[in-house]
Amino acid sequence: MTDTLRNFLLTLTPVLFVANLVQSFFYLPESSRRESGGHMSNSLYYALLFLFFGAMMFALLASSLPLMWVAIELTTLVSAPLITYHRSRESLEAMWKYLLICSIGIAFALFGTMLVLHAQSTGSVMWYKAGFAFVLAGYGTKMGLAPFHTWLPDAHSEAPAPVSALLSGALLNCSFFAIVRVREMMPFAATPFCDAAMLALGILSLAVGAVFMVRQTDYKRLLAYSSVEHMGLVIILFSLALSRSGTLVWYALALHIAAHSITKTLLFQTAGNLLLAFRTRAVSVVQGLGVSMKGHAALWLIGLVLICGMPPSLLFFSELCLVLVSPIWISATVLMLLFIVFAAMMKVGLSMTFGRPVSSFEPVPKRLLIIPGALLILLVVAGVFSVFAIVA
């Protein structure tokens, strides 16, 4: 199953990269025209973006665990400068937190990798368990699992839109794959511990994401916490897929990863356009999109509905599968938290779409809508097709 998942991610990551690369061509000139302050040179930006993509593919393709560690650390190094594209105080602060927190996490992952390799030579279950705990904490930091997620909302909200989309859509998946690789090596005696640890972190991430989304005043941070929530769901699905026989949960896992990545890319790109037009990330200011920017209003509202897992969304099927196969107490907790997330998302989405329109904004050119629009059409068509496929 690991190889199938690897091939799947090797297909998904380039799609996301190309989508964000093209969006960068549209976004950056518009952004530098509007922003008065300095920014990184565009050639450096594109160089780092390609290196970032290369590092993620390296992480997926690495043959051994230590080599994979090198690749994951490399993704941190090349993506950190991208966060400070706009040279502001806030972006510098976000980069510092990202570098320091992720590096400490990754250092623990190296320690865990050493423990696992040592356990392979001695065969001691205790060393396997200790190694997995450190690896889960380490790569979990990079994946944005609570309580190690604190860098994520800052980095995702400060980075330019295409970088936020790549961080959320592609990088988190690569870190998840690192955990999958280590989990695969665990002996049978250590698996109950590993799966329980993943389940606990998953539910905690879901809860933290839900709590911080309620009354969120910053729409980019809202999307960032939604990533924490969805990574929680991914790790819960993974631990369920391991303990259930059959391939249904594995399909649900892959579907969830793909649908989350594409929907989140669409949402971060739309949020970036709104930031260009209104020059603020405050929900209270960006109001009445339905009147002032109709295209963006449709993208934003439908995107938020899709990321919550409402029926035409592919996430609906994966979340349904999760609720159906898991024990009743997990189903109940997950459903309750998903409901809170839905309420928080809809409050923001509806007030931004239908609130009183503001006059102080500068419309963005139509070409910025091409990529998110195409992603939205892809998602809706795939969702409707799946509904018909299941009904028929």
Added chain:
Amino acid sequence: MHTFSEIVLALFLIADLALAGASRLKSAIRFVALQGWIVGVLPIFLWDWQANGCPGIRIWGISLMNAVVKGVAMPLLLSYAVRKARTRREVEPIVSFQMSRFIVFLMAVGGFATGRLLHIHETIASEFAIPVSFTTMGTGLLLISARKKAITQVIGFLVLENGISLFGAGILLEYGIVVELGILLDVFALVFILGIAAFQINRTFSSTDTDRLNHLGDTHLMHPHHKHDHVHD
């Protein structure tokens, strides 16, 4: 060679205590350099000469490379960053130096106690290596969390990394030259970027104190017409 390696590891432990009490950045960088050297050459000391003869060129090469990068290049880079950022010399503790020394001492005691409990000495080269590496990792985390300056946090990260490398050397782990090079390059690049970031933090916030880095968060409401404060180049 075991007495030798134990003397070297004792030096490592002393460097931990010294780092916890170091009030000047310059001396802290020196102690990190010392640890870097020791981590680099440790595989040679831990090598079983009587059983295996002289170690091969690969072991020598990796040791030399590690020692040069961790013991010379990275400390030089850090001193350069300190000079460039014109950081005042003091380390500015949140937890006092006396208290930090005491905490490191407690961690050493705990490390040796758990080292005995784990019964790992059959599989490793030196009984001291694991407790000392745990203590060093703890010292690194202490420096990261209990000091204000950005540069001191970078030093703390290096100490943490030294502790992990020491653990790897202690359990005689061998990755092969590509991975060794990759890890070394990653850590070097990280220190480089962190150094630049510390310099920029200094320029932007007029201080390298990381407690000024408190603009981001969920508790504060954004000002309605919030704009980025741009750095003037």
